[in-house]
Amino acid sequence: MPELRKDPIVGRWVIIATDRAKRPVAPKLEPPLAAGACPFCEGNEDKTPHEILAYRDRNTRHNEKGWRVRVVPNKFPALQIEGDLNKRGEGIYDKMNGVGAHEVIIECPFHEISIANLGEENIREILWVYRDRLVDLKKDPRLVYGMLFKNVGAAAGASVEHSHSQLIVTPIVPINVWEEMTGSLEFFNYRGRCIYCDMIHQELASEKRIVLDTANFIAFAPYASRFPFETWILPKNHNSHFENIQKTEVDELGTVLKTILLKLEVALDKPAYNYIIHTSPFDTQALPHYHWHIEVIPRLTRVAGFEWGTGFYINPVPPEQAAGYLRETEVDLTVKQKRSGS
């Protein structure tokens, strides 16, 4: 059973995941697999744990071909779904059992390595899967936060090539989320407005950091970007919980996400990147001060000692410059990838 331990000084939790020791310490992209050997490809359903959810064609069966998007437990889970939290102390230290969920969302049945090459309808279904999993896991009273994220490329921590994202659900509100929650609440208490809504207004007015502006979404390089070409995608209508997204928004977000990721791929020559969906904790109602969003972080620079020590980031590319470049980068949304068997 993995263990959750709290740093007694700053209150940060870590997962001491002894079972993952079986996994290589430094994740590397696996060597190109022989045709048909990828565990995420159609036809290899027996190479993954049993599926939790799949969007399937009619008359196809669980754990067999015929799915379009498929969710399975992570083979090397950071947290385990069974068991009690058993919160306890050890002198000045605090710990609990590593209870939670760790799932993999396999984004397409064929061996495509970039989500940006998938069709818009496929990406919409991925977004629906994200939502369905959050709604389902929210029912478990032991769990309070669901973090959806994607690692692309070895430099971003990916260990499998086939396009996929992950969901880790924790029994603790993560410290970074907590800081966003309290920071935005402070602003709300002072000004009576959502700080993210204010940012959207200011960005739309100044225009210089905008990458994409559609009916329901805005994508921009944040004013205090930590990383070159960091890009945030926010819904224009205030909403604290990703899982409360409207269908018209999902329809549009499929196109927006594809466009932004394609722009990054073209502008930066297929960089390693992460994206992360920031949303509200499970145990909250609609919040007037928080606003769900997606942060896309290309991994072009390495984080060094200074950043670890201080939490200061050194960004050599001003966001105005990055946004201008991405804005002008033209992309073609048509799908070139043939849907072949794996």
Next chain:
Amino acid sequence: MPELRKDPIVGRWVIIATDRAKRPVAPKLEPPLAAGACPFCEGNEDKTPHEILAYRDRNTRHNEKGWRVRVVPNKFPALQIEGDLNKRGEGIYDKMNGVGAHEVIIECPFHEISIANLGEENIREILWVYRDRLVDLKKDPRLVYGMLFKNVGAAAGASVEHSHSQLIVTPIVPINVWEEMTGSLEFFNYRGRCIYCDMIHQELASEKRIVLDTANFIAFAPYASRFPFETWILPKNHNSHFENIQKTEVDELGTVLKTILLKLEVALDKPAYNYIIHTSPFDTQALPHYHWHIEVIPRLTRVAGFEWGTGFYINPVPPEQAAGYLRETEVDLTVKQKRSGS
């Protein structure tokens, strides 16, 4: 002039360092230099900016041979020493000029890439240089924090091979330092004790996470280690400011630091790593609640989307196991490196 910008939600500052754009975006270890081409080697003093401080042999001159440890401004500084802060707003955003210092401490005149291979007396002089620079820069009322750190290996963000460390001095207390300060103050207000002193007592009593225990220092794998083989070095006597270190402590720390870094090199086959000196802000007197220390972080795992999003870390190696392994790793402190010309 670089710009300091504040994230309005979580209060994190970033340095938008436009001048560093001239530097490669992804730092890589430079290709092995032709003999004598390393800018940090003795004889190449004209390839660096003018020295700020050097410990020199008698009768040698500034910016010429004869130094043992040498401090120069960083050629691509993240912050600039000239100018006013000129704090100002931009709508909901806050910024100021990127005023500060960014210095490089060249640790030896010959081309040695590992500080662990330097003699103990050499390492002691490096520690004295660290102290002298903090004491000097503290006099500047615009500056409030000095972060000393070392990047070793490309995976840890190093771009030059020759053994060196860096000092970045900022006009803002960095957010991570602020969190340590407020976290330890909270503990002090509640219990009337320094939390770091409490940790030292508990670690000495339990023994299982200790790597090294000397008269004046303790090195251990912290209970909530974020990374495999993360190791902290703390002075046993309470002291909030590194620059107030006693001479007997410097004498001992030279040996302790060398031993710990050698153990990591032997145990992990010369890993990339960072070390960072955590100390108190310039504008504080001796603090009863804070305790300076060194954090050594081997960079074996990559930080992926989940860690960026949450601030949760997944550590596959329990600190008890890492400490046991390092404790048993035997090292030889004698210096094998010949002191040859570059």
